Amino acid sequence: MSKHHEGPTYAHVVPVRTLLGVFGALMFLTILTYAVTYVDLGALNIWVALGIALVKGTLVALVFMHLLWDKKFYAVVLMSALLCVMIFIGIALLDSGQYQADLIPDFAPGIVQ
Amino acid sequence: MSTPHEGRDEHAHPHLQHHFESMAQQYDSGKFGMWLFLVTEVLLFGGLFCAYAVYRANHPEIFAYAHQFLDKTLGGLNTLVLIVSSLTMAMAVRCAQLGQQRRLKQMLAATLLCACIFLGVKGVEYEHKWKHGLLWGTHYVPQGETVAPADAAGAATTAETTAAAAAAPADGGTTLPHAATGPQGLADHSQPGHGGASHGGHGPAGPAPRNVHLFFGIYFVMTGLHGIHVLAGMIAIVWLLRRSAAGEFGPEYFAPVDFVGLYWHLVDLIWIFLFPLLYLIH
Amino acid sequence: MSTHDATAAPPAVGGENYLNCSHGFRSWIFTLDHKRIGVMYLASILSFFLLGGILALLIRTELLTPTRTLMSADDYNKVFTLHGAIMIFLFIIPGIPAALGNFVLPLMLGAKDVALPRLNLASYHLYLIGALIAVLSIVQGGVDAGWTFYAPYSTTTNTAVVTLTFGVFVLGFSSVFTGLNFIVTMHKMRPAGMGWFDMPLMLWALYATSIIQVLATPILGITMVLLIVERVMGIGIFDPALGGDPVLYQHFFWFYSHPAVYIMILPAMGIISEVISVFSRKHIFGYRAIAYSSIAIAAFSFLVWGHHMFTSGQSDLMNMIFSALTFSVSIPSAVKMFNWLSTMYKGSIRFDTPMIYALSFMFLFGIGGLTGLFLGSLATDVHLHDTYFVVAHFHYVMFGGTVIAFLAGLHYWWPKMFGRMYDEKWGRISAIIISVGFNITFFTQFVMGSQGMPRRYYAYVDKFEPYHVISSIGSYLMAAGFFMTAWYLVKSLYRGRPAPANPWGGASMEWQAASPPVLHNFTDEPVGGDPYDYSNQDYDPATGGYVLRKPEVSDR
Numbered sequence: 001m002s003k004h005h006e007g008p009t010y011a012h013v014v015p016v017r018t019l020l021g022v023f024g025a026l027m028f029l030t031i032l033t034y035a036v037t038y039v040d041l042g043a044l045n046i047w048v049a050l051g052i053a054l055v056k057g058t059l060v061a062l063v064f065m066h067l068l069w070d071k072k073f074y075a076v077v078l079m080s081a082l083l084c085v086m087i088f089i090g091i092a093l094l095d096s097g098q099y100q101a102d103l104i105p106d107f108a109p110g111i112v113q
Numbered sequence: 114m115s116t117p118h119e120g121r122d123e124h125a126h127p128h129l130q131h132h133f134e135s136m137a138q139q140y141d142s143g144k145f146g147m148w149l150f151l152v153t154e155v156l157l158f159g160g161l162f163c164a165y166a167v168y169r170a171n172h173p174e175i176f177a178y179a180h181q182f183l184d185k186t187l188g189g190l191n192t193l194v195l196i197v198s199s200l201t202m203a204m205a206v207r208c209a210q211l212g213q214q215r216r217l218k219q220m221l222a223a224t225l226l227c228a229c230i231f232l233g234v235k236g237v238e239y240e241h242k243w244k245h246g247l248l249w250g251t252h253y254v255p256q257g258e259t260v261a262p263a264d265a266a267g268a269a270t271t272a273e274t275t276a277a278a279a280a281a282p283a284d285g286g287t288t289l290p291h292a293a294t295g296p297q298g299l300a301d302h303s304q305p306g307h308g309g310a311s312h313g314g315h316g317p318a319g320p321a322p323r324n325v326h327l328f329f330g331i332y333f334v335m336t337g338l339h340g341i342h343v344l345a346g347m348i349a350i351v352w353l354l355r356r357s358a359a360g361e362f363g364p365e366y367f368a369p370v371d372f373v374g375l376y377w378h379l380v381d382l383i384w385i386f387l388f389p390l391l392y393l394i395h
Numbered sequence: 396m397s398t399h400d401a402t403a404a405p406p407a408v409g410g411e412n413y414l415n416c417s418h419g420f421r422s423w424i425f426t427l428d429h430k431r432i433g434v435m436y437l438a439s440i441l442s443f444f445l446l447g448g449i450l451a452l453l454i455r456t457e458l459l460t461p462t463r464t465l466m467s468a469d470d471y472n473k474v475f476t477l478h479g480a481i482m483i484f485l486f487i488i489p490g491i492p493a494a495l496g497n498f499v500l501p502l503m504l505g506a507k508d509v510a511l512p513r514l515n516l517a518s519y520h521l522y523l524i525g526a527l528i529a530v531l532s533i534v535q536g537g538v539d540a541g542w543t544f545y546a547p548y549s550t551t552t553n554t555a556v557v558t559l560t561f562g563v564f565v566l567g568f569s570s571v572f573t574g575l576n577f578i579v580t581m582h583k584m585r586p587a588g589m590g591w592f593d594m595p596l597m598l599w600a601l602y603a604t605s606i607i608q609v610l611a612t613p614i615l616g617i618t619m620v621l622l623i624v625e626r627v628m629g630i631g632i633f634d635p636a637l638g639g640d641p642v643l644y645q646h647f648f649w650f651y652s653h654p655a656v657y658i659m660i661l662p663a664m665g666i667i668s669e670v671i672s673v674f675s676r677k678h679i680f681g682y683r684a685i686a687y688s689s690i691a692i693a694a695f696s697f698l699v700w701g702h703h704m705f706t707s708g709q710s711d712l713m714n715m716i717f718s719a720l721t722f723s724v725s726i727p728s729a730v731k732m733f734n735w736l737s738t739m740y741k742g743s744i745r746f747d748t749p750m751i752y753a754l755s756f757m758f759l760f761g762i763g764g765l766t767g768l769f770l771g772s773l774a775t776d777v778h779l780h781d782t783y784f785v786v787a788h789f790h791y792v793m794f795g796g797t798v799i800a801f802l803a804g805l806h807y808w809w810p811k812m813f814g815r816m817y818d819e820k821w822g823r824i825s826a827i828i829i830s831v832g833f834n835i836t837f838f839t840q841f842v843m844g845s846q847g848m849p850r851r852y853y854a855y856v857d858k859f860e861p862y863h864v865i866s867s868i869g870s871y872l873m874a875a876g877f878f879m880t881a882w883y884l885v886k887s888l889y890r891g892r893p894a895p896a897n898p899w900g901g902a903s904m905e906w907q908a909a910s911p912p913v914l915h916n917f918t919d920e921p922v923g924g925d926p927y928d929y930s931n932q933d934y935d936p937a938t939g940g941y942v943l944r945k946p947e948v949s950d951r
Binding site: 153 | 620
Binding site: 080081084087088091092094095096098099102 | 610614640642643646650697698701708709710711712713
């Protein structure tokens, strides 16, 4: 912690070492996610890529965006937005997966590519 | 800028607005407002992620085929550039909080530089697609010429992609086949080119499935909207630079730097998800 | 405890207040004062209400006969599209929150302003810009896609869809900024000693509204962007001719637009909670239940959008899920309804204009809500979908609910806003005329719809003619009521009796400010307390208003 700094009285100052540590982790994870595309994991590939992205995103949110030290309510606000997006994507996916079977092939005249 | 603050004690900060009791209350209000704004940004992009998910889930063959025309090295480079810019932005916030005026300006300028590099690389990628007619909707007219899927030219890191593509037609380059015009439904597509043959990322492109343009439509809308956000962020950083040149920020008043920082990190965060979803499809 | 006494506020009209503290066009258009922004919003939305109302009268007049009466079929399509788009995006959505809410929210909190006044002004400027762009589409020849802009028609029609949707996109930002500002204000500007459950219920309603505005409106923004990109660049995401998915458009659209109906109705419910309690002279019944039900409605609102898509090709699975979820929304709405009724029970009810509107609201919203259940149940909806039954249902909810509550709130806070009393007798008469006219107009539409009259049709089967004629006559009656209202309200600005600080005996803090309030709202620090406790007030015949009784200790 940085209590010896002469920073503001009402906000937390993140130490340089923490910032650099997170930066290093982000760089490493980016290279990792790039490298992992050369390994065939079948259907798992996308989930590995998304998992790494999630870890990176969490690091950015917690440290760079100060969520770790700020009022927990901001994290709740962010999570509520993500929940909302999840509901939207989840239901749209579920529904579109269901009605794909009902589509009539070439009912709408497609363009010639 | 600052509203007159009548009836308050003499030592009130010049940036304290009249309806707040203290700088802390003002900072908290602004910060909360900024977070709510970020929520709206998350949802704005959430809509596009939804469109992406629906098409990817129902037409995986389009994504498996079309992503090969994106250069994942350039995409990866851009990811690294944005991460650097996030670091410099976080440092800028720190400098503002500690009142380190000179380093604050340096950090903001570095962030701005990274943003320029990001947009420059993006421009190179767009130009490549434009040249080869890899565009959206009815503008998707892949040229009859030979186009190398970017994977094949993957080794060339910063070289002009177009040049690399032109130079290596034999090395995995494929002539874009025209879509089968038979009575294929939207739903049932076998997935040629996806699966066994494409191990190691160097597989042949295979015959193009129908509606490949949908991928490019989604690609351009997502990266385009993201690019607009980068541009907006750059404008905000220029504004911060002007104010920091006047020495306005310090331990008591650093809110604008902090808030632009939050926005900038969110733009970075969205790219962190865009990159694997668009470029790193296996 | 301070011995504050409302009569200590400066005399109502004559002293300096927010209306006369500065002059000139610039002092209004660039003001950061939430009260002036609220008044400008009020003037703007009422102008668009007039425009939308004229379009409505054109529709009703056209439908007097089964064939052409006034205009061509193409013009008819444009008129109903503009009526819908203007009423929804330019009037109802900003109506209660941005106009009345802006004015009363800081006053009810005892604050000097909203937390982010510059954002508040930006919200109004964006509203103006968005409104101008939307109106520009009329000059360009209008839009005929319906206010829902369903793809693929909206992507192929050759009318000014891009202009109107871009206007809606800008208006969305305006709405987001208002909601964001309100949430921050309620979190950060509550005075020490006022907990969440000490807030008036209007504020709970505005809070729930703001949550929806912040969480849902961005999806409207991206939908409009995709639609514009589709039309301008041919991107193909919603266009089946390009392999796109038009059902996905409907998911996008209703993910915003269903929660949006709660943006419209929740603040209306907040007004009713205030008015019912004040005019029954009785503490609100079930405070916490009403507060929680507002939040519950906001939460449920994100889970029911698919009930607009029962016949649009949505899958059976989702149809069933959405139908079941739709019924759950009726629970919190009914909780509110029963609490209002219980508040009135054994109260000493006064039938002033706001109360007449509130009672009218309960009647009309009851019908609107219950017919919503018919439409939420799958089997019935297949038959009633796209008939006048739907038209009647949402007018009962949106007009009978929101607009009537807006009128209740407008009359309730009118003395606070402008420092003048309107003519009570004309107020009551026109409230009754509007309610009666409304029922004549729209109840017949339930009958027509259940017999199969499709919505949006220009020509119709002869057997529906009598219903259409009755409906149109009702709409003229309603219009007469509105012109009457406009007349006595405008007249009151010049000739009205000066309003006392607290004409109705309300106990929430805005009634402790002068009427109209001074620039920074309160001359003395307002006294907190239970916003529904009417026991410590006395009627003062000299001013015609209520004053806080001085605490007995101070007399001894």
